[in-house]
Amino acid sequence: MTIEDKVKSIIRDIPDFPKPGILFKDITPIMQDFKLCAEIIEDLKIRIKPLNIEGVAGIESRGFLIGLPLAMALEVPFILIRKKGKLPYKTISHSYDLEYGSAVIEMQIDDIKAGQRILIHDDLLATGGSASAAAELIKKQNGIVAGFNFLVELSFLNGKSIISNYSQNISTLVRY
Numbered sequence: 001m002t003i004e005d006k007v008k009s010i011i012r013d014i015p016d017f018p019k020p021g022i023l024f025k026d027i028t029p030i031m032q033d034f035k036l037c038a039e040i041i042e043d044l045k046i047r048i049k050p051l052n053i054e055g056v057a058g059i060e061s062r063g064f065l066i067g068l069p070l071a072m073a074l075e076v077p078f079i080l081i082r083k084k085g086k087l088p089y090k091t092i093s094h095s096y097d098l099e100y101g102s103a104v105i106e107m108q109i110d111d112i113k114a115g116q117r118i119l120i121h122d123d124l125l126a127t128g129g130s131a132s133a134a135a136e137l138i139k140k141q142n143g144i145v146a147g148f149n150f151l152v153e154l155s156f157l158n159g160k161s162i163i164s165n166y167s168q169n170i171s172t173l174v175r176y
Helices: 003-010 034-051 062-074 129-140 159-163
Strands: 012-015 023-026 055-059 078-083 091-098 101-108 117-125 144-153 170-175
Touching: 003 034, 003 170, 034 062, 034 117, 034 144, 034 170, 055 062, 055 129, 062 078, 062 117, 091 129, 101 129, 117 129, 117 159, 129 144, 129 159, 144 159
Parallel strands: 055 078, 055 117, 117 144, 144 170
Antiparallel strands: 012 023, 078 101, 091 101
């Protein structure tokens, strides 16, 4: 069984969450299987190694779950991208549109050096809104978006077409 098959077999579908009509892909069962988590990190490390990543930026909050251990495996810094008002030091921010309304994400001003090659990691690629907002934060710091990595892609929402403007290096473990 491939790593993709293992991950797909353990992801749980939750109908009508967070609102009616949505079929939520729940990754929390993955976190209960430490051996699978280790396999995921090793697989991602192999996929990402050729990109010469100099930092991993995880998007709050589920992007932290795999993002930090991945950064540790790659022996690079981990960068927190959080909702507005959650980081203690001086920040830069970027606002983006959601399905209903807008959101603001931030990162600390000293997290990225000019020219640093950053991988953006999150659990899910849907419309690409939060990932493209994260890419804008990295660009504002004069960093390079070296690639994107996701555990799950909802390909019918075409998020990949939005983020491919920042990098063609887009890796996804499983697609629906």
